[in-house]
Amino acid sequence: MKCTMRSDPLDARNWSLCPVEQFDVKESYRKDLAGILIPSGKIEERVKQLAYEVSQDYTKPPLAVCMMTGALKFYGDLVMRMNIPVTPEYLTATSQAGTESKGKVDFHGFDFDVMKDQDVVIVEDIKDTGLTLRETVNESWKAGAASVKVVTAFDKPARKKHDIGVEPHIGITIPDKYVVGYWLDFKGRYRDIAHLCVLKPEIFQ
Numbered sequence: 001m002k003c004t005m006r007s008d009p010l011d012a013r014n015w016s017l018c019p020v021e022q023f024d025v026k027e028s029y030r031k032d033l034a035g036i037l038i039p040s041g042k043i044e045e046r047v048k049q050l051a052y053e054v055s056q057d058y059t060k061p062p063l064a065v066c067m068m069t070g071a072l073k074f075y076g077d078l079v080m081r082m083n084i085p086v087t088p089e090y091l092t093a094t095s096q097a098g099t100e101s102k103g104k105v106d107f108h109g110f111d112f113d114v115m116k117d118q119d120v121v122i123v124e125d126i127k128d129t130g131l132t133l134r135e136t137v138n139e140s141w142k143a144g145a146a147s148v149k150v151v152t153a154f155d156k157p158a159r160k161k162h163d164i165g166v167e168p169h170i171g172i173t174i175p176d177k178y179v180v181g182y183w184l185d186f187k188g189r190y191r192d193i194a195h196l197c198v199l200k201p202e203i204f205q
Ligand code: IMP
Pocket: 067, 070, 095, 096, 101, 124, 125, 126, 127, 128, 129, 130, 131, 132, 133, 177, 178, 179, 180, 184, 185, 186
């Protein structure tokens, strides 16, 4: 483990939405989207910086845990651009019912014991209340991880309720809106949109 270098997140909290018509979004999704918050190119630029930073944290390959399923795209983009190898693991955690946190995290089919004595980097799609990351970080320490770091593509600071116990690497700070695309979903839909989009409120209300 080396000491951590961390750049400020890209701050998209005051960005205006771009019209969906100007982007390559599948026709059947367009009517459900209020607009594009972050075009894929901007996400990719920031992921490249994050990959460089996270790589600097390690002298030997970390156990890189992909928080399924929303983090899949980010995970792939991040680890492919890191300049050190990682040992991949996949963890399914559910904390939300619809667009709201249900106040409890369920972990499925994952043996935390693989973390024993390992440098663990938890790769998450989005931090909302912080509950999922807090619980995952706690379980990692309990399992005997040698070190625990967190990298999240997006963060909604307005919704923060829980301290996650470590200082995360954050890609992009976003407003308090429900977002989809870049493999984030609403009820299993909209993952296959390249850009981060805001859903129309009537879709989830
Ligand atoms: P938290 O535990 O409240 O921080 O919620 C984090 C989890 O909720 C993430 O792993 C996502 O699965 C999901 N989530 C939170 N906000 C959004 C969103 O805007 N779009 C899609 N998924 C979200």
